[in-house]
Amino acid sequence: KQEVTQIPAALSVPEGENLVLNCSFTDSAIYNLQWFRQDPGKGLTSLLLIQSSQREQTSGRLNASLDKSSGRSTLYIAASQPGDSATYLCAVDAGTALIFGKGTTLSVSS
Amino acid sequence: DGGITQSPKYLFRKEGQNVTLSCEQNLNHDAMYWYRQDPGQGLRLIYYSQIVNDFQKGDIAEGYSVSREKKESFPLTVTSAQKNPTAFYLCASSPQRGGHEQFFGPGTRLTVL
Numbered sequence: 001k002q003e004v005t006q007i008p009a010a011l012s013v014p015e016g017e018n019l020v021l022n023c024s025f026t027d028s029a030i031y032n033l034q035w036f037r038q039d040p041g042k043g044l045t046s047l048l049l050i051q052s053s054q055r056e057q058t059s060g061r062l063n064a065s066l067d068k069s070s071g072r073s074t075l076y077i078a079a080s081q082p083g084d085s086a087t088y089l090c091a092v093d094a095g096t097a098l099i100f101g102k103g104t105t106l107s108v109s110s
Numbered sequence: 111d112g113g114i115t116q117s118p119k120y121l122f123r124k125e126g127q128n129v130t131l132s133c134e135q136n137l138n139h140d141a142m143y144w145y146r147q148d149p150g151q152g153l154r155l156i157y158y159s160q161i162v163n164d165f166q167k168g169d170i171a172e173g174y175s176v177s178r179e180k181k182e183s184f185p186l187t188v189t190s191a192q193k194n195p196t197a198f199y200l201c202a203s204s205p206q207r208g209g210h211e212q213f214f215g216p217g218t219r220l221t222v223l
Contacts, residue, residue: 004152031209043116043200044153044214051209089152095208097143097168100152 002027002094006101013080014109021075021104023090028068031093035064035075038087038103047088048075080108113137114215116201121220123188123195131186131218133201141207142184146170147198147217156199159184160207188220196222 003026013019023033032051036044048057048064050073056065063076073090087105091098114135123129135142141160145153155168159178173192178184184203188195199218204210 032211034211036214041198041217041219043216044202046211046213049211091153093209093212096166097145097155097158097207098153098202098212100145100154102150102152 002030002092002099004090004092004099004101006088006090006104008104009102010105010107012107012109015080015082017080017108018076018078019080019106021077021088021090021106023073023075023101025071025073025092025099027094028071029094030068031095033064033066033073034091034093034098035062035073036089036091038089040087044089077106080106082108082110084108114201114203114213116199116215116218118218119216121218123220123222125222126190128187128189129220131188131199131201131220133184133186133215135182135184135201135203135213135215137203137205137213138181139203139205139213140181141204141210142178143202143204143212144168144174144176144184144186145200145202147200153200156186158207195220 035047050066061078087103091100143158144156157176159165201215
């Protein structure tokens with residue numbers, strides 16, 4: 001059964017730091033992996049989608065990588081800002097629906 | 111303005127009541143999904159639908175029911191059989207099932223009184 005783990009569960013950094021969020025999954029048979037952002041009490045906003053044949057995707061200050069063979073993905077955030085404070089969720093698509101990790105809650109202080 | 115809408119934003123249920131959560135999308139997507147989110151937990155799949163008049167149980171379907179009579183609508187009913195319904199409910203859609211980006215609605219927070 002596919003399981004998704006995110007480390008760390010929480011992270012606090014000062015403004016301007018570059019940071020990496022980690023996501024691991026147990027079964028490499030996936031269609032794609034998505035990274036989402038969730039603000040408190042809100043729905044999910046899709047940040048990046050990496051297809052299983054791709055190695056990375058970039059959007060602005062965000063860069064996500066995917067290593068299917070090792071079952072790992074990272075989300076790199078450059079030059080963090082207080083507005084980046086949120087919970088970040090990764091999810092793998094194994095064909096039925098998305099399987100989510102529990103998220104990393106990021107706090108960026110000014 | 112394309113997207114997914116959910117209503118109501120907040121819902122309160124008394125013991126023994128059935129309540130229905132609305133989900134509508136105007137993205138022309140075939141697949142729709144319902145997830146449940148509990149504090150400190152990842153999202154878990156309740157039901158999904160690949161096409162009109164078809165739906166399948168997810169990991170935690172007990173105590174829930176759905177219908178898919180129209181492509182744009184996928185309502186979720188939380189029945190009295192669901193023993194712990196207090197949670198945040200999220201609806202999503204994708205062009206098709208499997209391999210496509212999923213888009214999420216703003217969610218409904220259900221509280222049992």
